[in-house]
Amino acid sequence: MHVIVLNGGSSSGKSSIARCLQELLPEPWLHIGADTMVDALPPSLRGGGEGIGGLEDGDGTVEVGPVFAALDAAWTIGVAAMARAGARIVVDEVFLGGASSQARWRAALEGLDVLWVGVHCDPAVAAEREAARGDRVAGMAAAQAEAVHQGVAYDLVVDSSRAAAADCARAITARVPADGSSGVQAGAQAGVRTDVQADVQADAAS
16 A cells, blocks of 8 residues: 545545554654645745635635645645655645546556545534634535545545544554455446445444
């Protein structure tokens, strides 16, 4: 297994799950998120226009300009190159384009063993987390909660509003082969979502 892709809206719990994965998985895994890319941008590209807008003000809608899109595409290819060079990577992403975003990542990661994980969260719970953290524009979590999953195929789906981050991470870890062999599930390759959310909820309740 080379890459675990976590896709979910803002404040859905992806980063917490990624940190738990780093503790649970026996080999060292890098955690690289959408915020990694945004934090590397010059300030001039964080205010909309040709860059990315909606991160610091507005109604929670994020708008992507052509310069940001080009840099993001290059960053995606760079992450894939790191994986091909031998790094194991947990990608913490927000598929603003839904299926088209996954298609871009799928093309970049072609030939690598990838586990596609959907991180769902009830919009109301995500909004509460958003308000508590204080570093996100109000409305972003609710706007992204369902939209980022539209048309996206997963090997595994977890719900962080019904299970703790550690429980979600354990469910993901169970899908990572201990021997390093391919963990790609037929469902994601064929564009079929494999939903094991109920299993994660049951683990959390036990």
